[in-house]
Amino acid sequence: ETFTTTLPEFIRQLVIIFGGIAILLYTSPKLTLFMLAIVPVFVLLAVFFGRYIRKFSKEAQKRVAESNTVVEETLQGIYNVKAFANEFLEIARYRKETNDAAKIGMKSGKYRGAFSSFIVFGMFGAIVAVLWQGVNLVAAGDLKIGELFSFIIYSGFIGGSIGGFANVYASIQKAIGATEELMEILDEPTENLKEVQSHQKLEGFKGKVEFKDISFAYATRSDQQVLNKVSFTAHPGEQVALVGPSGAGKSTVVSLILRFYEPSSGSLLFDDQLAENYGLSEIRNQMAVVPQDVFLFGGTIRENISYGRPDASEEEIIEAAKQANAWEFIGSFKEGLDTVVGERGIQLSGGQRQRVAIARAVLKNPSILILDEATSALDSESERLVQDALDKLMLGRTSIVIAHRLATIRKADRIVVLDKGRVAETGTHDELLQNDKGLYHSLSELQFTH
Template sequence: MAEAPLQSEQDRATSKRVGALRDLWPFMRPHRTMMIAAMVALVSTAAISLILPLAVRRVVDNFEVDDGGLLDRYFAAALIIAALMAVGSALRYYLVTRFGERVVADIRKTLFDRMISMSPAFFERIMTGEVLSRITTDTTLILSVIGSSVSIALRQSLTLIGGLILLMVTSAKLTGLVLLLVPAVILPIILLGRRVRALSRENQDWIASSSGSASEALLSAQTVQAYTNEAASRASFSDITEKSFDAARKRIAVRALMTAIIIFLVFAGVVGVLWIGARDVRGGVMTVGELVQFLIYSVMVAGGVAALSEIWGELQRAAGATERLVELLHSVDAVQDPETPKQIEAKRIGAISFRDVSFSYPSRPGISALDHVTLDVKPGETVALVGPSGAGKTTIIQLIQRFYDPQSGAILFDDVDLRHLAREEFRRDIALVPQDPVIFATTARENIRFGRPGATDAEVEEAARAAAAHDFLMALPDGYESYVGERGVMLSGGQKQRIAIARAILRDAPVLLLDEATSALDAESEHLVQKAVESLAEGRTTLIVAHRLATVKKADRIVVFEAGKIVATGTHDELVAQGGLYARLARLQFTEGLAAE
């Protein structure tokens, strides 16, 4: 299945669909009960607030003729209304805010669940930092809307509608004049609101780019500093951040203009209407209490319109954030599990076959990484893949794990096409030691246990001994419980590689993939690890990618790659005798290497 591209910057900048907020409904639906309870509290508080002006009117109209008893009752009722307002508002705040936090937590979990299973091809097109920005910054925007703005918008809408109805009851004439203002207020909301929406989306895109740039630079801080590129990195980050600020500045300016226009139109209209009302009171058409009641409702309606114009901008920002999140959720992975995966034997024997496989990386479609490769690896066989950089060796390792699918041909695991198997199912039977070992920001013990989470402490330590890692781990301040830092910054390259090897040993899988597994080891450690790998490889299907031919001399078979093709196959002695690429590499490494020493 083709992978759906993410929206372009231009498409995202010009999108104006506030209706994108509807895409949040699947996350809100499971919490309908909480949402309904919040709505009840919200409607109740809005209704109570609309009762107050009626009480004020009665107080004003009866102030001069009442003996005090009625006024006392009105003020007592006002206290009761205030108490109900306080309880209702607190309940509304609690329910709405909790509802927003719950929905956003679900969105974040769903996004992470989706992203962590995406194939590497997806991350060739989008920076990890941008994905993190969407999961954090964009969801924070949505939280502010669901947990606050929507509640305020609904309350103000109810106040606006109820206020207009009660304005009509109080004075139809004055209300008709107020309604003439509505088109004048709505027009700038629609026209300027679209511009705010587009600028909000652009602002969020630049924030995401800024996060991606910062993440990349900070994760590579040592390299940046080693090549004295701090100034260039600062300039690049500053440029992106300034573009984000420019988009934000434009959005703020447009929104401020929209707010100023709306507030002026609303309050100018109210002042004009009240001027007419004051003349009606003088003429005896309406009472002072009715005018005061109309005045309070007018202020409530005007405040509601002004608040809604503010919230409209927030809703537009949230709509942009929602589009960006939904964009991730709807991204189609190039590698997908079949709807009905096939099952293979309970005991995997680890047979691997490449049948006329051709493959190009999605980011380099015109360059062939593998060109009609056919390769059969028998169960329990140790096969070494050698050749110059870029020949296709690591591509073989990646395709075996189905990080990508070939454009043609098939890859079989125990005689079943990988595309017919669930990825999680067959990957459990593979242990990998990558060229650049991944070390997590936790203890050394937990890093090794990552290979088999249910392993005991004794099993972890046994794997470490087999990988020649036990001694250096015990020398750390807290032994196996030592925190190794983000990406293992507290360890040397060789130490990280030995932890990765211990992790693979602990996994105890029928297929072992070693991608330059000993490249960062010193001679003594390499000798120890080589013995551990030889012991581990017994009875397992093992593929070894290596540039250093000394590590593959004992392999059952050596496969030589060049320009994505298999150019020779055989044992070390056979390939040396044949001449060709392998013999040339062997001569460079063994003969000239010794001469140099």
């Protein structure tokens, strides 16, 4: 609305005002200069009220966003809301947020109303002052009575535009306040991406991943090192597991491999080349991720599997589903691959969602595979099927596995134990168990003896 209605109206009012002033200057320069002497007062009022209108508009947008967040969280967490009988608590939360938004809106409206009122009263006051000065000029013989009437008529047109200008200006200030946060987001630096074909592979890329003394801290907590001089290597085709207590930095390592962030210091290398030497799109195109909490889009099973390679044929999709142990349950659906999974895959069970995610990764055929404890939340039968599919998927690929359950990584080629952002120890499962005082041994005892 700001661009389609308000801005054109703003320009129209400006044209009328400046055009009218030019005519007034031609009619009576002295009287026009007298009238223009009042303009700074209007400018000061516009600046004063505009600041508050913009401030309240920004705050109102924030309140509305918070009320929408309450609704979104309530709907997404409806199971917990009902289970804890907190329906009325959520109603109260939403009512509070909407009331706060309404109060801010009322404040903004009051300032807009006051601004418009001052402009209108000031406009009429200015016309009276101009009329008084015009009469004096007529009495002094510096202005003809006809010119005075013409001047008053032209001033009326300009005054009407100034009155409308106040509302338009207030609307623009409101729009500026409402879009300030959006503009801050748009001003954020963007990733240097370029489009690549989903099946395009880097020639000769083997999938070696190497961390060299990497340290990292998130921008919002720059004083807190998440990783501190972390070094390890995953050779092509190796399975490297990352273990450690919660908050040790395992997920951050994966985020750096995917290049969602850049290290604060140290070097990340792929196939002995600095990560910066590869384009973001082309290096990510060599990877696939199977997360713990699988996200499926609200389309069909076919669309979710082919997300790994959108140009894949139906035969390739079916083959990927078979390798992921997903074809059996897909075939049991009446619509098969065209079965709609619902928002975030809600129509499928946890094990089914995991196998669709694995099929997606199989179809992509990555050089580097990232697994985030993909079996931790599954029942025994689903875990068996998913683990079998993962074992097939990891063959011949560099695999980075975040592990919370040590039983799933006993066969890993190398285990990197992280603690407080540092590499505490590395080795195979058997090697690490021999260190009675090691962190891995302690974690193993906690899991296997309880």
